Amino acid sequence: MSLITVGTMAFDAIETPFGKTDKITGGSALYVAYAASNFVKPVQQISIVGDDFPEEEMAELRRRGVQLEGVEIVKGQKSFFWSGRYHEDMNSRDTLVTDLNVLADFKPVVPESYQGAEFLMLGNLSPDIQLSVIQQLKQRPKLIVMDTMNFWMQIAMPGLEQVLKHVDMLMVNDAEARQLTGQYSLVKAAKTIMTMGPKYLIIKKGEHGALLFDNDSVFYAPALPLEEVFDPTGAGDTFAGGFIGHLAKTGDISFENMKRGIIVGSAMASFCVEKFGPTRLKEISKEDITSRIQQFKDLVSFEIELL
């Protein structure tokens, strides 16, 4: 089954307590593509870059079965650039620079060849852009998952509420779920969000794992306790890519299979943080992924006879 991913392809400059990068490739759609392409082909990418975006990166994505027809390359302009510095605890960061560049005028066009995709991953972008992609699809995908962030809740809440009515799943972090609903309890926040449109909700809690909700059930997947988180940039998008990649591979959108998707996504995210940017995602093999998923099974498995 095919998967459309919409999001940024960009440059990041990252500082962590472990070191510092110059401009390296990044962006939500890039991470989603690297993660998802381990499981499903084609990944049909929709994004925008300047003519400074490296052709080697494009070639590497194509080699992995990522279609780039939906990636607009704007001549004479620069790609989106973000620079940030992580604090000692790696859970918080300061944004140093945000240069929208080509992103300022992003009006995604869904290529004819992408029509009919069964899965759609809407990365964090303005609600207008997210909605425009949904509206261009002639056939509604089997599953539409969207990410968003607090910024859009502050400046574009009506638009965000509109998109929420059209998606099957919202995937946000705990702070975003709280801000969106004004509820501190994640269980209450989940109930509120499921009245806003989505039938499913994933709340990402970083080093504390992830929660999956539908109306009746909840699933809690841990994060792998890591000796070192080298660079958390892209971990959430990598999680999303692994999750929806697994679902698109299997074509199964049952709650049980979403649980598996979360384990796959968590495994992918645990690789992402091991090196700067998407470096580690380009190195890992199928065997590495299988062995990491086994670690997750071992991490949470227990047998208990009820008293």
Added chain:
Amino acid sequence: MSLITVGTMAFDAIETPFGKTDKITGGSALYVAYAASNFVKPVQQISIVGDDFPEEEMAELRRRGVQLEGVEIVKGQKSFFWSGRYHEDMNSRDTLVTDLNVLADFKPVVPESYQGAEFLMLGNLSPDIQLSVIQQLKQRPKLIVMDTMNFWMQIAMPGLEQVLKHVDMLMVNDAEARQLTGQYSLVKAAKTIMTMGPKYLIIKKGEHGALLFDNDSVFYAPALPLEEVFDPTGAGDTFAGGFIGHLAKTGDISFENMKRGIIVGSAMASFCVEKFGPTRLKEISKEDITSRIQQFKDLVSFEIELL
């Protein structure tokens, strides 16, 4: 198998965003006893109270198989009193009052009838008191678990390091594990702690669950996502009581059985926070506990075929 628990029996006055109590009973050993007595009898309590401590509470504990021969009642003096106010997020609190009262001169004496106990739970007390209990035991228990807190790391670190050499397991929260070792990464903190004496370590992460480490393995148990945390007071001690109660019931100190102990402890803690103080722990039945443990199984269970 029998279990000795050492800790406070006290009065607490609690404010949460949901309400406020007058003085109610509390203390680490009280919570441990209420939780553990569901699984093992006798629970052999070592503590100290003033003559203001309610006889009904003592009677209730006895009814549950808690032996109180090791609880000193000091005539004409008051029980330990703590008062605190929880913040909106329930993860942090301000201490308003700490009146040590009888606790200032606590010199625990292990009754002869307690000798031979296979399990020992050392609640959070000064390292000197914890060590004195260990030294009074003629036969070393099969498993010694200790709790502690940042306060002792600040004022009694040499004593704390001494006790650590004599115990099998340390059970602390994430902030305490970090403070004890100077390591932010919990995996690194765990490795450091296991060079200090304990063979096992449990790191309690509150709403984010708990981690169990030994030298080779790690287990991550989630916390049940709750609609409302009414009052977190005593949740950590209730977790400890459920954990060691299960171990003492089964007599099995394998890593696999410790995992089960953590699930039992987590289930007990999830009851504790539903009402003020130990109220909820006095209400629940065996059936409630079984059904809650089933919820934990459902919460984390997944099946995945490796690719």
